[in-house]
Amino acid sequence: MNLTYCIIAAIKIGLGTWFLALIFIMLYYLFFTKQQRPSPSNNAQSIPDHRAVASFGVLQDRSLQNRLIARAIPNGRLLDAFGIDNPFTTTSVITYRRFIQKVGPGLHGTKPKKWLKFFNAASTTLNLILLQHRSVRYSLPLAALVRQLVFVSILHAFFGVDPNNVNLHDVDIATELINLLWVQSKTTPQSYPLGGRVVLEVALRQILPDKFPCSAKDHPLNIIIPAYETMWRVVLLTFISAGFRNVDQETADQFRKVIERGPECFKGSKSKDIRTMAVNFAKEGLRLYPPTKRVYRAVLTGPRSPPFITYDEKIADIEKCHRDPNIWTNPEQFRPSRFLPEEFTDNMKEAYLPFSLAPHRCPAADTFAPHAIIILVVVLARGLGTLESGSNVWFRNARLDEDRSALLPSGRLDMEDWKLEMKDVA
Numbered sequence: 440m441n442l443t444y445c446i447i448a449a450i451k452i453g454l455g456t457w458f459l460a461l462i463f464i465m466l467y468y469l470f471f472t473k474q475q476r477p478s479p480s481n482n483a484q485s486i487p488d489h490r491a492v493a494s495f496g497v498l499q500d501r502s503l504q505n506r507l508i509a510r511a512i513p514n515g516r517l518l519d520a521f522g523i524d525n526p527f528t529t530t531s532v533i534t535y536r537r538f539i540q541k542v543g544p545g546l547h548g549t550k551p552k553k554w555l556k557f558f559n560a561a562s563t564t565l566n567l568i569l570l571q572h573r574s575v576r577y578s579l580p581l582a583a584l585v586r587q588l589v590f591v592s593i594l595h596a597f598f599g600v601d602p603n604n605v606n607l608h609d610v611d612i613a614t615e616l617i618n619l620l621w622v623q624s625k626t627t628p629q630s631y632p633l634g635g636r637v638v639l640e641v642a643l644r645q646i647l648p649d650k651f652p653c654s655a656k657d658h659p660l661n662i663i664i665p666a667y668e669t670m671w672r673v674v675l676l677t678f679i680s681a682g683f684r685n686v687d688q689e690t691a692d693q694f695r696k697v698i699e700r701g702p703e704c705f706k707g708s709k710s711k712d713i714r715t716m717a718v719n720f721a722k723e724g725l726r727l728y729p730p731t732k733r734v735y736r737a738v739l740t741g742p743r744s745p746p747f748i749t750y751d752e753k754i755a756d757i758e759k760c761h762r763d764p765n766i767w768t769n770p771e772q773f774r775p776s777r778f779l780p781e782e783f784t785d786n787m788k789e790a791y792l793p794f795s796l797a798p799h800r801c802p803a804a805d806t807f808a809p810h811a812i813i814i815l816v817v818v819l820a821r822g823l824g825t826l827e828s829g830s831n832v833w834f835r836n837a838r839l840d841e842d843r844s845a846l847l848p849s850g851r852l853d854m855e856d857w858k859l860e861m862k863d864v865a
């Protein structure tokens with residue numbers, strides 16, 4: 440389908456006036472060019488190609504303004520789905536800088552007290568969630584449970600929310616709707632049931648009454664989406680990979696130590712070895728199951744103003760880089776020790792991109808995200824148990840249930856049937 444075809448079609452079907460033909464062409468540009476996406480991964484791309492896309496090297500002019508445009512266009516669906524106005528969706532340099540200045544500093548704190556507080560808040564949250572499920576401990580809905588845990592923990596970290604004051608029913612609604620709206624934004628763009636957004640807004644107002652009313656720039660979803668949405672699946676998949684799947688003896692022994700010593704391992708230089716081990720579990724979870732599987736950049740090829748924008752969409756396939764057998768030994772195996780300095784080669788370093796690359800590398804990459812992931816995994820392992828302690832996970836999928844080495848699916852709706860059977864947890 441091309442422009443000429445559109446014009447001929449418009450005239451042939453007898454719309455009659457140039458005015459209608461023009462509207463037809465505008466609609467074509469507005470909807471067709473926006474929805475058209477190249478296939479998810481280009482097999483010919485090498486690691487440097489993926490890095491060039493992630494680091495905006497594919498742009499001729501890499502000014503901040505142009506980088507924001509190149510990112511905001513493919514992320515337009517997030518704006519449509521959630522109305523968020525943050526670094527992922529904005530083309531305004533001022534809005535971008537304001538957000539980074541507001542959120543950035545809180546993401547670098549390494550004080551042990553902070554992590555102990557985070558651990559306590561997450562443990563309290565899990566206990567409250569388990570109280571709700573006390574009658575079905577043989578079949579806990581893992582995905583919904585982990586979503587609630589991560590959501591409340593993130594609200595605690597970023598908005599000072601006390602888990603004891605949160606209505607978990609509202610959290611359940613909010614987390615389920617965020618998931619559904621996200622999936623819909625990918626599969627059926629431009630057709631969001633407005634009802635979903637409204638109910639999400641109502642739930643958020645109940646959970647965070649102090650944050651409303653607010654302008655689009657100060658909406659809590661601007662933080663919740665990048666912080667919570669990236670975290671819940673990697674926390675769930677790391678917990679299952681380390682606690683319930685086939686791992687080698689070394690990894691099993693390490694995980695036992697991490698469960699015993701986390702979060703105290705963030706305390707001081709004495710716990711450095713355990714801390715490194717713990718963080719390697721988070722790194723390996725992020726490698727095997729990167730929450731951001733792909734990053735997209737729009738390279739403008741024609742007019743710059745809507746609705747006439749035309750662009751080529753470039754893709755950095757992070758998941759593919761992380762599972763490349765030319766780079767990683769047994770890439771489908773969960774083995775945190777591969778991140779030890781003596782094993783982690785320059786090629787691996789180049790191919791490891793869970794947080795993308797400068798100049799827009801995630802500000803949570805170095806401290807907040809890996810610490811929070813492993814603490815939440817430890818809270819889950821202590822609260823729900825592991826295979827070793829007698830608990831089990833059922834996937835309602837013969838292949839996954841029978842073969843404990845099989846790679847887990849990691850899409851947003853792939854985990855809804857996974858159930859945890861709890862046994863012998865103190």
Ligand code: HEM
Pocket residue numbers: 493510526527539542546662665666667669670673729730731734735793794795796798799800801802803807808
């Ligand atoms: C496992 C957790 C996380 C992952 C995997 C992740 C991943 C990413 C990725 C891939 C990017 C780059 C996007 C691009 O290049 O277009 C990014 C940027 C960003 N992330 Fe994260 N993120 C995580 C956690 C967080 C958290 C907790 C926050 C806190 C609010 C956050 C805030 C941001 C912001 C503000 C940016 C934009 C940075 C910039 O443009 O300069 N992320 N993240």
